[in-house]
Amino acid sequence: DEETEAATEVTTEAATEAATEAATEAAAEENAEPVANPDLADKKVGVCIYQFSDNFMTLFRTELEDYLVKLGFSKENITIQDGQNDQATQSNQIDAFIADGVDVLIINPVNTSSAETITDKVVDAGIPLVYINREPGEDEEARWDENGWDVTYVGCDARQSGTFQGEIISDLGLDAIDKNGNGKIDYVMIEGDPENVDAKYRTEFSIKALEDAGLEVECLDDQVGNWDQATAQQLVANSLSQYGDDVEVVFCNNDAMALGALQSIEAAGRTVGEDIYLVGVDALTEALDNVASGKMTGTVFNDHFSQSHAAAIAAANYLTGTENEHYIGCDYVKVTADNVADIQEKLK
Amino acid sequence: MAEFKLEMKGICKSFPGVKALDNVQLSLRPGTVHALMGENGAGKSTLMKCLFGIYKMDAGEIYLDGQKVSINNPDEAMKYGIAMVHQELQPIPARSVAENLYEGRFPLKSFGPIKVVDHKKMYEDTAYWLKEVKMDFDPKAMLGDLSIGQMQSVEIAKAVSHQAKVVIFDEPTSSLSDNEVEALFRIMNDLRDKGVAMVYISHKMDEIKRIADDITIMRDGTYVGTWSADELSTDDIIAKMVGRTLTNVYPERKNTPGEVIMEVKHMTSISDKSFQDVSFNLRKGEILGFGGLVGAQRTEVLEGVFGIRALKSGEVYVKGKKVTIKHPADAMKAGIGLITEDRRGNGIFGCLSIKDNVGVSTYNKYLKAGIVLDHKKIGEIVDSSIKKLRIKTPNMKEHIANLSGGNQQKVIIARWLANDPDILIMDEPTRGIDVGAKHEIYEIMNDLAAQGKSIIMVSSEMAELLGMSDRVYVMCDGKMRGEIKDKKDMTQAKVMSYATQF
Amino acid sequence: MDKKKLSFKDIMINYGVIIIVVLLVIYTGITSKNFLSVNNLTNILMNMSSRLVIALGIAGCIITAGCDLSAGRMIGLGGCIAGTLLQKMDYSQKFFPNMKPMNIFLALLIVMLVCALFGAVTGFFIAYLNVPPFISTMAMMEIVYGINMIYTNATPLGGYVSSYTGIASGRFLGISYLIWIALLVAVITWFIFNMTRHGKYMYAIGGNPQAAEVAGVPVKKTLIIIYAKAAAMYGLAGFMLGAKAGGASVQLGYGYEMEAIAACTIGGVSVSGGRGKVSSAIIGVAVFEILKAALQFLGVNSNAQWIALGIIIFVAISLDIRKYVARK
């Protein structure tokens, strides 16, 4: 429970501001091209991504690779592997990287619970390690610190994205949302892959944010859409035909599912912003377009630029003898009609 | 001791739409061979399957040594000392001869606390039983590498090795060579001396006369009667089976062959072990016999002509024109049809209806607008074939798998009649077929010839070969050994002399 | 055993699945108000539409005693190709930035042809190189996935032109185009299965491939056509799903083949070949979609839904298979 509280603290208005700041900083950094370090040209980088077909991680890895090259690594020395959403497969890939003698590893773990074993292996082999996107537990991070290992985590706190989703809704005020007038916010939740922490936290913290804002909530339906647009479309269609006008908010753990949900909402003759509200996470281009045109209430920008750049810089630091913090945080950015243009500009 | 080793009384068994057995009885005396006779589909195999626990009978009782018993599965049947050689072969091709022999009852030995298969004993015992049935191949040989006849011999060895008190032989000789048949009869005589009661099912009348002590006759799933073998002449048996008398098994030919319609020149298989340099010709309106011992490669040659087997070289001319046949469809275009010897393997479509089984080779002919099948026309043709060939079935929608072996064969003949080829190759056309149906098939062959169609008939039954053919080619070991042009030269001795020129 | 008792048992064996589903529908209808609404029934029909197209495609493969594990990935490929060709001009993430959105029929044609091509390759390996269908289609599943990953680089596709999404939202005689498409496909498939030579050949191959060969059936050609045709249908299904969801990604359709095979089997298509009808696919797909909707309406936990689905498959097939088991 302590943990939960801590998370809530992080996600105050202040944090939102900080996040927006970070985004602008990242944008600034973007414009200032990094200087390529020739010493890195012959260093081998191994990158493990939990699953290639994941949309967000695709944006992430593409940017990561580009930025590594900008930092001076050479493209043919960067190998990126697809963990196929299977920790055992990923562990084998890590073993192969170690055997191949890479100089630094950047790992997006399939199961953060396996981090201990992964860290032990990599540290044993004397290879610096940068975890990305999925955060190993606190116990684990404490170990890096105690032993002074070259291991760090770069990423966001998924709790924050959930909280932002909730806040986007709670900011509208009960009267605007409560169309059926039962004094409650009646919602449908579409979850991502249930074993993914992001899905768990988004489900939990979006609702928590509503409750923290003093709103009463009623969960009409909670279904697993596995991040998939077509699945979400069908689930939301079923929900809408069951609960009809009682559905006031549709929460989706990511934008792909929110886009599917939008199809069902429109097919059911409902209008977002008038009689129903819809939020996602990721800030996919199409979702941003929809936020701009009012077809989605909001989304949360999962900033792959800052994250991948920070990860690349951390990796380079280890190789050039510069130390890193053991936790390098980035922030999500709340996106609504108010600031959507800024984010769209940034993503161009 | 009871008079009868085994008695079956009041046995009834129905399948959906068919009453296969209606109050049938059978009584076996110890130390005798009891022939069970009847037309195709009379219910012989069904009765034996009920005895062996493969089918559950609807009504009836079984007594062993005067004691009433109930047999629910083959395992129990074997425990009661009953063994069976099945009509449809039951081999496991990818396993050794020894394993096939000892399947379900492997000799075991202790390996510490664990029981393991005693391979040494199994191979030795197998060798012993193979020798008993006058076979001498390696117990470790893969069963699938043997010929059909050899596999059948393994089945017989297996039944004998059970040292059972009751042994059922359901058409064991349908794919045996004469030598193998002799060996089987020697074994049966031995068993008789040891007091074993045997049931023997066969459509070959000469065998019945030679081996049977008692005869039970069935007709349409009912019991006709039981007689001592000496009481009945062959004609009596046929009359009782068929319910009418048949005068001449081989009907009169109505035409004489005309000009050469097909020529096969220097045909050699792609496999060195198979047929080499085979040439022959066929005349219009002719019934051409292909003789030889089982394994002479006659089937392979004709399948080569039909495009099923790959050739290294050779030419086929039909009506003077050279044709290239790489696939059965090419053969069919050239006007050739083939009824294969392995009915279950590459003849029938078990889960399809009789209609679909007949129709399959003729769809090209019955298309409306080049696309839509003319179901009405096809139905009429199938209906008329069922009547013409007297196929025993409730209707043409029945699955062919539910017909008796002989009736399945007739359905396949119907398929090719519907296709209406100029040249029809019939490989062992009457294997497993009862005398009545045999006669019908012979009449169909004669009719076809009279219509100017030509027939090639492979037959391992000497009487049939000599009785039906206008001309005979004899093969041995993959080579063409002789041609007997003249009807009067056609003797068993002559055929055998060519057939054994290895 | 008296007649009456037997016939009750017979009814259970023959219509067991349907009876169970009907009971479930009645129960759900009583306990959750909107289940039997026209709205929801349309919804279920919409959900069935693409599933039926898939099931009808895969049914052809199963009837030849084969199967098709590549279906799911083909659906993904079809959905993604359609997605890349049918994006609005002003969509900022446009895959082909300067390409005008294609005519939707042309796009559909391309989707179906590309999929059919891959299907034909699978069929070729099955027919000419004797690779068992299970293995051959598994290999194709990997290949198609890899190709789709390379083609789209795992970018989610969206921003579709309204004529494309209109296929899902538009109606003719009050019924969604998607349902009309599924109906049309069912009718055509019925025609092919029952009225054409090709259909009969398909059953013959499933019944006994050696016998088919000897009977002059062009076995190899027929197999290739069956796998190519099935793949074209998966492509169509992907196209439909994309229109319905308003977007597509490489994961679209993943795992759908399993459900389609299960649906066919529940409806009465025999995995050992030779048996199966268009109505089998319809019944099987209906069972699955009704079940899924009912479980959601009844508020059954998502995890427990997996278990329910598995149990239904067991029960349905256990009841059904006994039709074909000779009474011993």
Add this chain to the structure above:
Amino acid sequence: MDKKKLSFKDIMINYGVIIIVVLLVIYTGITSKNFLSVNNLTNILMNMSSRLVIALGIAGCIITAGCDLSAGRMIGLGGCIAGTLLQKMDYSQKFFPNMKPMNIFLALLIVMLVCALFGAVTGFFIAYLNVPPFISTMAMMEIVYGINMIYTNATPLGGYVSSYTGIASGRFLGISYLIWIALLVAVITWFIFNMTRHGKYMYAIGGNPQAAEVAGVPVKKTLIIIYAKAAAMYGLAGFMLGAKAGGASVQLGYGYEMEAIAACTIGGVSVSGGRGKVSSAIIGVAVFEILKAALQFLGVNSNAQWIALGIIIFVAISLDIRKYVARK
């Protein structure tokens, strides 16, 4: 055609896959220096270990002309059960917070028994209710997944006691315990397949089920044992994978059945039943693992790796199957 040419062709047909893999190994060894290092070879053997256990389990099912789609989910269940039982006392995310970590052998026993139980249920439906193995194991796949989701509530597990992870890191005679376990399983399986009555029954059922029945083989009992035994092996594999990865989740093992079936087939286990050896599974698994490692060392794009894998399956089986095609 002269003799020499023919025998070259024969060699290619019989050892084609192996030759291709050897060439690949040589090429990779030359171009990337560490591929042939002892370290990397040990790695490959380690990766093979759990895959082999799975393949040997599934091989039994395939030899009876069945298959087992539930393997992957059983692996996940096994790995998760083991994970919940073998966490350190001081791990903050402990699943059973107050439970002392269990003895690892006891935990393994529980894992194998639970899986075997589910396997026996699958076997029961196959044997007694004639549900085709493909469908039956598919249903069990869904059920086991649902159960595992409910059991773990989809929480990834970690924080294992060192005796558990020690199974992967520990060595005996310089060889990892995992490899020893796989070897032991291979030897036991060889023994069962070749020396016991049960093994012979398995081949008989696959070779000709009617014949087996008529010969008095206890077909039903044998089938149940085979599926139960296979499931126990998947459980073991899950246990091994968990130790190696230092964690587990419900996704563990997902899709492994496909690769295991493909591996068996490549090695020479016939999907039509009756044929297959322990060595087939070993060869097939080796082909896959060597291939995966080589592709990674060669820096082949991950997406292209899918395509390469698919192509290898096609080529390998096309070459191999011809051994069994009758000389026509």
